[in-house]
Amino acid sequence: MNPGDNKEFIRKIRLALGYRSQGGRTFSGVFPDGRAEESVELIRRIKNRGPDERQWLLARLIEEAKALNMMVVPVKDAQSAAKQIAKVAQEKETEWGGPKRVIAWEHPLIERMKLNRELQKKGIPLDFTIPGPAGMGTDMVRERVIASYIGVTSAEFCVASSATLVMKTRPGQPRSVSLVPTIHMAVIEQDQIIADLRELYALLKWDPYHKEEGLTNCMTFITGPSKTGDIELILIHGAHGPKELYLYVITG
Amino acid sequence: MSEIRTEYYRDGARKAQQDPVLQSALAAAQSRIGGATAKAYMDFPEGPGLRLLGHDIRMKAIENLDILLETLVENIQKKGGHVHFAKDGREATEYCKEIALSRGVRRVVKGKSMVTEEIGLNSALMEEGIKVTETDLGEFIVQLAGEHPSHIIAPAVHKTRREIGKLFSEKLGIPYTTDPPTLTQAARKALREEFLSADMGISGCNLACAETGHITTVSNEGNIRMATTLPKIHVVFMGMERIVARLEDHDILLRLLATGAAAQKMAVYVSYIGGPRTPGQQDGPEEFHLIILDNGRSRILADEEFREILCCIRCAACLNVCPVYGKIGGHAYGHTYCGPIGAVLTPLLVGVNRAKDLCMGETLCGACQAACPVNIDIPRMLLSLRAKLADGDPQWSVTRSSLMEKAFYMAWAGMVRDRRMYELALRAVSGAQKLLPRREGWVHRLPPPFHGWSIHRDMKPVSGKSFIRRWSETHGRRGEGGNEPR
Numbered sequence: 121m122n123p124g125d126n127k128e129f130i131r132k133i134r135l136a137l138g139y140r141s142q143g144g145r146t147f148s149g150v151f152p153d154g155r156a157e158e159s160v161e162l163i164r165r166i167k168n169r170g171p172d173e174r175q176w177l178l179a180r181l182i183e184e185a186k187a188l189n190m191m192v193v194p195v196k197d198a199q200s201a202a203k204q205i206a207k208v209a210q211e212k213e214t215e216w217g218g219p220k221r222v223i224a225w226e227h228p229l230i231e232r233m234k235l236n237r238e239l240q241k242k243g244i245p246l247d248f249t250i251p252g253p254a255g256m257g258t259d260m261v262r263e264r265v266i267a268s269y270i271g272v273t274s275a276e277f278c279v280a281s282s283a284t285l286v287m288k289t290r291p292g293q294p295r296s297v298s299l300v301p302t303i304h305m306a307v308i309e310q311d312q313i314i315a316d317l318r319e320l321y322a323l324l325k326w327d328p329y330h331k332e333e334g335l336t337n338c339m340t341f342i343t344g345p346s347k348t349g350d351i352e353l354i355l356i357h358g359a360h361g362p363k364e365l366y367l368y369v370i371t372g
Numbered sequence: 373m374s375e376i377r378t379e380y381y382r383d384g385a386r387k388a389q390q391d392p393v394l395q396s397a398l399a400a401a402q403s404r405i406g407g408a409t410a411k412a413y414m415d416f417p418e419g420p421g422l423r424l425l426g427h428d429i430r431m432k433a434i435e436n437l438d439i440l441l442e443t444l445v446e447n448i449q450k451k452g453g454h455v456h457f458a459k460d461g462r463e464a465t466e467y468c469k470e471i472a473l474s475r476g477v478r479r480v481v482k483g484k485s486m487v488t489e490e491i492g493l494n495s496a497l498m499e500e501g502i503k504v505t506e507t508d509l510g511e512f513i514v515q516l517a518g519e520h521p522s523h524i525i526a527p528a529v530h531k532t533r534r535e536i537g538k539l540f541s542e543k544l545g546i547p548y549t550t551d552p553p554t555l556t557q558a559a560r561k562a563l564r565e566e567f568l569s570a571d572m573g574i575s576g577c578n579l580a581c582a583e584t585g586h587i588t589t590v591s592n593e594g595n596i597r598m599a600t601t602l603p604k605i606h607v608v609f610m611g612m613e614r615i616v617a618r619l620e621d622h623d624i625l626l627r628l629l630a631t632g633a634a635a636q637k638m639a640v641y642v643s644y645i646g647g648p649r650t651p652g653q654q655d656g657p658e659e660f661h662l663i664i665l666d667n668g669r670s671r672i673l674a675d676e677e678f679r680e681i682l683c684c685i686r687c688a689a690c691l692n693v694c695p696v697y698g699k700i701g702g703h704a705y706g707h708t709y710c711g712p713i714g715a716v717l718t719p720l721l722v723g724v725n726r727a728k729d730l731c732m733g734e735t736l737c738g739a740c741q742a743a744c745p746v747n748i749d750i751p752r753m754l755l756s757l758r759a760k761l762a763d764g765d766p767q768w769s770v771t772r773s774s775l776m777e778k779a780f781y782m783a784w785a786g787m788v789r790d791r792r793m794y795e796l797a798l799r800a801v802s803g804a805q806k807l808l809p810r811r812e813g814w815v816h817r818l819p820p821p822f823h824g825w826s827i828h829r830d831m832k833p834v835s836g837k838s839f840i841r842r843w844s845e846t847h848g849r850r851g852e853g854g855n856e857p858r
Contacts, residue, residue, distance in 0.1 A: 126445070129457035129666065133438045133612070136674035147443045147582070150436050151617035184637070216564075251652055261654040262602075266568065281417075282627075282637040291652035299597050316417075317627065321620040335584050335619075337451055337650055337660075338601075341642040346594040349634075350510035350526060351552040352397075352533050353404055359509055359556060360563060361594025361641065 159322035166319055169311070177280045177313045178369060184283040188344030189357060191366045192283070194310075198233040201307050201368040205272065206238035208305070208366065214269040215302040215363075222246045223264050224272035226255075226292035229307055229370075235272065251291035261294050271301035271362070275308050276330075277323065278367065281316040282343055285367065286324075289338040298342060304362040306342075309370045375492070376722050377706035381729035384704030394530050398698050401529050406692040408635035409743060416627070426628045426746040429621050430683035433613075437673065440582040440615050441664065447585020451647030453660040460667050461491030467663055468493065468574070468607055472502055475605060475659075477571040481563075483589060483596030484508035485576025486524060486686055487609045487665060489708040490721075493574070505566045507595040509559055516543045522702030522710065524688035525633050530701055563595070573599035573657065577610035579625055579685065583618050586644040587662060590629065597641050606645070606657040612664050613673075613682040625685065625746075632687035632745030668721045675767070677756050681716050683746050688713075690740035690750065696733055705730055712740035716753045724760055724770045731757040776821065795838060802836035 134140070169177075178194060185192040195201045214220055222239055224230050226248050239246045247264045249256050256264065265271065273293070275285040285306055289295045298304050314320055324330050346361030357363050377384075388394055413420040433440055445455045458464035472480070480502055482488065494504045494515075506515040510527035514520060516539055521527030528536070533550045541548040546558045575596050577587040587608050589596040600606050616625060630636040649656040672678050691697045691711035702710035707718045707727070715734045719727040731754050740750045761773040762781075772778055787793045809816045814830035817823065825831065837845075 126455075126457050129459065129664075130438050130442060132459075132666070132670045133441070133673065136670045137435065137438065139438070142439070145436060145439055147439050147617070150439060151432075151583075153618070155620055249654060251654060256654060258649075258654050265655075284638050289653060289656065291654065294653065294655040295597070296601050296655045299594060299601060317623040318620075321623050325619055335586060335644050335646065337645065337647045337653075338656055339586075339644040340597065341638065343636075343638040343640050343642075345640070346592070347640055348509045348556060348593045350508070350513065350528055351536055351555055353401060353526070353529075354552045356553050356556045358560065359593035359595065360507065360560060360567075360598050 155322065156326065159326040162319060162322045163327055166314060166323070174310055174313070177315060178310060178371070180315075181278060181280040181283055181313055181369075184280065185344070185367065188283055190283055190344045191364070192369060193366060194369045194371050196371055198229065198307075198370055199238075201370060202233040202235040202238040204368060205233075205235060205270075205305055205307075205366075206242050206244070208303070209239060209244050209270055210242045212269065212303060212364075216269075218267060220244045221264070221268045222270045222272060223268040223297055223301065224248055225274060225294075225297055226250050227274045229274050229309065230272060233307065249292055249294055249297060255292075261296065265294070265296045265300045268301045270303045270305060271297040271299075272305045272307065273298050275306050275312065277320055278308055278313050278369075279315070279317060279320050280313050284317075284320075285342040286320060287340050287342065288333075288336040289340075290336060295338050295340060298340070299361055302358070302362060303364045303366070304342075304345070305366040305368065307368045307370065310372060313369070376726070378718060378722060378727035378730060379706070381704055381706055381727075381733060384706065385700040385733065388700045388704050393532055394701050395699070397530055397532065398701055401523070401526065402692050402698045405634060406689075406743065409631060409689055409692065412631045412635040412637075413745075416631075422624060422628065423745055423747045426624050427683060427748070429616060429624060430685070430746050431680065433616050433621075434673070434679060434682045436617075437613065437615070440617055441612065443582040443617075444580055444585055444615060445664075447582070448647060448660075448662060451585060452650075453585075453647040453662060455662045455664065458663055458665050458667070461665070464491050464609065464663050464665050464667070465493050465496040467661075468609075469496060469500060471605065471607060471659075471661055472497065472572060473500060475571070477502060477605065479566070479570045480504045480572045480574055481507050481566050481570040481599045481603065482511075483573070483575035483591065483599045484511050484525075484527070485574070485609055486708055487576055487611045488574065489521065491609075491665070491667065493609070505563070505570070507563050507566065507593075507599055508591070509556065509593060509595075512559055512563065513539065516540075520703065521708075523691055524686055524702075524709070524711070524713075526688070530703070563598075567598040567602050570599070570603045572605040572607060573601075573603040574607045574609065575600050577608050577614050577662075578629065579622065580610060580615040581617075581619050581622065581644065582615055584644070584646065586646040588622070588626075589643045589645065590626075590639045590641070592634070592636075592640040594641055597643055600643065600645060601656055604657055605659045605661070606648075607661045607663065608645075609663050609665060612666055612669050614685075628745035629685050629687050632685070632689035632743070672720050678716070678720055678753055680748055681713075681720070681750075681753060683748050684713055684717070685746060686713075687745055689743040689745055693739040693743040695735055695737060695739065700733075712750045712754075713748075716750055716757065719757055720768075724757060724765075724768055725773065728757075728761050728773050732761070795841070798834065798838055799836050801834045805833055 277286045345365040348359035513528040523529040537550045578590045580587045648660040697711040715730040760770045764772045818826040
């Protein structure tokens with residue numbers, strides 16, 4: 121296809137709208153970034169949240185998650201999260217046969233957990249999706265993710281009002297870890313819990329770090345374990361994605 | 373479903389009403405989802421007025437669609453994605469076929485997408501010997517059965533667990549069962565193999581974001597994430613109107629979509645996808661192609677009377693409350709889009725005369741607009757379509773659907789404007805109706821061409837005296853009014 125066809129396509133839309141040209145309209149002129157100042161103010165408030173408010177958000181998250189059959193487990197530190205994960209790993213069986221295997225993101229928080237030590241005690245091997253030439257390439261990530269019954273990730277944020285985890289895809293943090301294994305476990309710190317989508321979009325757009333990085337080429341929101349109602353509207357978990365979703369919140 | 377069967381609406385509707393299994397399935401779906409959605413709108417922190425805000429965001433996007441698409445394309449190309457514009461379904465399927473054939477694609481997995489139904493993509497790819505597998509559980513069931521979806525988000529709503537059990541035991545070789553979890557697990561297993569061996573994943577697009585250059589996909593099952601993560605190539609089909617300007621527009625619209633579709637606060641999975649795998653990333657497709665489709669949409673856009681229908685976000689809330697859909701199901705509508713949204717959109721896409729029964733069949737009760745998360749005035753557009761059918765419209769190449777009806781109404785209009793003619797006609801009808809069969813004093817059957825009105829009900833006989841005449845008889849000739857016949 122040549123670029124001329126694209127122009128023709130847009131021209132047809134313009135004509136349909138009654139314009140001969142852009143007509144002085146620009147993207148930022150028609151759709152001004154209205155929320156800039158209030159977003160910056162909102163982010164400041166989010167970052168200065170007091171302990172009471174943070175506790176309330178955690179409670180809200182737990183309540184919302186319950187209705188979705190998503191397990192939210194507050195733990196006091198990273199090592200406790202690892203202990204909890206290892207305990208569940210021991211209890212659960214693999215879905216597709218084969219030996220138990222866990223795969224985890226390369227992520228500072230997960231590193232702090234010393235998950236390897238806890239899983240070793242149970243005799244369950246753990247792979248980290250380490251990027252780079254010395255780490256895991258695409259083929260290996262694919263192979264290991266398929267062979268694993270548990271995938272461990274962190275997240276950028278968790279939205280309390282809908283129990284929504286927000287995750288970006290980066291080197292070391294492939295998206296398939298939260299998707300292909302039967303059980304998905306995420307670990308976050310309590311101050312990553314935010315109130316609602318309004319706060320989320322303010323942070324994604326105006327927080328300097330996220331503004332610089334952008335959404336990445338794949339950002340995913342996860343709200344509960346996979347589900348379907350396609351057979352007589354009966355709710356069943358684990359249609360294609362994970363059957364179970366655990367979220368460990370490190371309260372510190 | 374590129375095949376258009378809108379001409380068979382009446383047959384389809386009749387058959388559906390005689391199918392007790394379908395009737396109970398539709399009633400269950402409507403009572404479960406319809407009511408829950410109405411309640412969920414009340415639970416928005418902003419209140420149900422959020423729907424009106426959603427409408428404004430969508431309408432502004434539609435009215436500046438050229439600018440939004442240019443911005444989207446530029447941003448996606450920056451991230452290494454390819455964008456193709458297709459003026460019709462044929463062009464769109466050709467692009468996709470070309471990509472598939474030039475890369476030796478043998479197996480395709482698909483996320484649910486109405487727009488690919490609209491252009492008949494599956495059959496076009498299968499003709500080339502490519503295996504195409506629908507992966508949404510409902511779509512998978514419907515595809516195995518060789519049928520078409522009957523609901524926009526619950527494609528297999530018309531099928532019972534017994535039928536599905538029988539289908540799976542035949543096609544998947546599992547022991548017969550009617551247990552939904554076992555059936556779901558069987559599909560999960562079969563489709564996991566497809567995901568892992570596919571060369572290409574195809575998805576639709578719910579609402580692209582122009583500002584950031586991402587398409588979005590929304591699902592509860594995770595099948596779209598699978599189809600857009602595991603295969604080497606990802607091809608997106610997007611109706612050209614499915615876009616918003618700013619990232620924060622999704623704050624309102626994603627909530628409205630999840631609520632309208634299934635009374636959820638959020639869908640389980642929402643993904644923003646903006647291009648292929650970047651250096652250093654360890655999964656995701658190597659190629660990303662976005663195909664933006666017109667296929668009749670710019671013609672709708674050009675008509676201010678119907679432009680509003682392009683605000684639709686395909687949540688199917690209108691299906692879940694429509695008294696007509698609730699009786700006749702999705703297949704009777706004879707094309708991809710069914711229910712109230714289909715009754716407007718289908719005639720505009722395939723031809724108003726050809727699909728006239730769809731807009732004539734709806735009741736104008738207004739339930740669809742009240743249920744719509746972006747408050748689209750569907751009844752208004754149904755009426756506009758009917759007006760075009762009554763009077764003809766060269767712009768839409770609509771011919772008068774019934775000359776006799778028009779002649780009758782013109783005669784009627786002439787008669788009711790002439791008091792003497794009216795009184796005369798009343799007396800004539802009241803005399804003539806004595807010849808008609810009665811039941812308990814009511815007229816039981818009308819003669820052609822009026823017989824349609826008496827199929828399901830008896831009619832009260834016409835009085836030989838007009839109201840004005842009776843009034844003047846009981847209240848004296850010189851009442852307040854000055855309109856009595858002389």
